[in-house]
């Protein structure tokens with residue numbers, strides 16, 4: 324099975340062109356191919372499929388085999404993939420995902436290379452019941468949550484997938500390996516959640532470290548950066564346009580006046596290969 328390894332600022336997935344056919348047992352395939360010793364290695368797999376509602380359809384599986392409703396970094400990589408592999412000559416591409424249709428805009432260099440991609444991520448969802456998160460309030464904004472590391476305050480935002488944003492003074496001081504998984508699997512989330520720790524630098528700049536649902540730490544999370552930018556604007560810590568510094572690179576987020584969150588960042592193709600299924 325041929326595949327292409329790509330990353331969106333270090334959030335690395337294995338991309339499979341499924342325009343002709345789709346492999347079976349996808350959760351098992353995701354676990355197997357993502358293994359960094361016995362497989363290709365990656366944060367998960369991403370399938371590029373045909374769609375009758377959009378130009379293409381994305382299916383994305385975390386490295387634990389769970390399927391996600393949206394993936395920001397992967398959507399940018401799909402835009403680059405379908406352009407570079409000549410599956411389309413469009414520079415504005417629609418992508419069907421489990422969380423709805425997203426619009427991907429290629430930002431081209433003068434030499435015709437894909438420099439970056441801007442994704443219209445749609446509107447954030449703050450209604451607790453729709454994130455979903457169990458909360459005594461209609462929206463969960465800096466609500467106290469007891470953990471083994473003491474009380475933390477969580478802001479819950481969905482970008483098609485659930486996120487818990489925790490504002491911190493210094494990311495270095497966060498007991499990340501403990502708090503990440505504990506909050507990911509906390510009983511307040513009916514479907515688990517992606518957890519972002521955000522350190523504000525200025526009203527237009529922040530640093531983020533992320534523990535992803537179904538994967539663990541990743542070097543970047545596109546939906547997480549969007550959720551964090553929304554939480555920072557909502558709580559008056561930042562404006563509606565912010566640069567998020569992640570371990571793998573930077574993302575530029577703009578919460579537009581129409582309510583849509585616009586994310587701009589890079590997409591990189593690293594190598595292609597052929598994979599022999601182990602099971």
Ligand SMILES: N[C@H](CCC[C@H](N)C(=O)O)C(=O)O
Nearest residue numbers: 391394395396484544545546
């Ligand atoms: N772990 C996420 C999916 C990947 C999201 C992230 N890699 C991104 O770039 O948005 C979830 O289960 O909701």
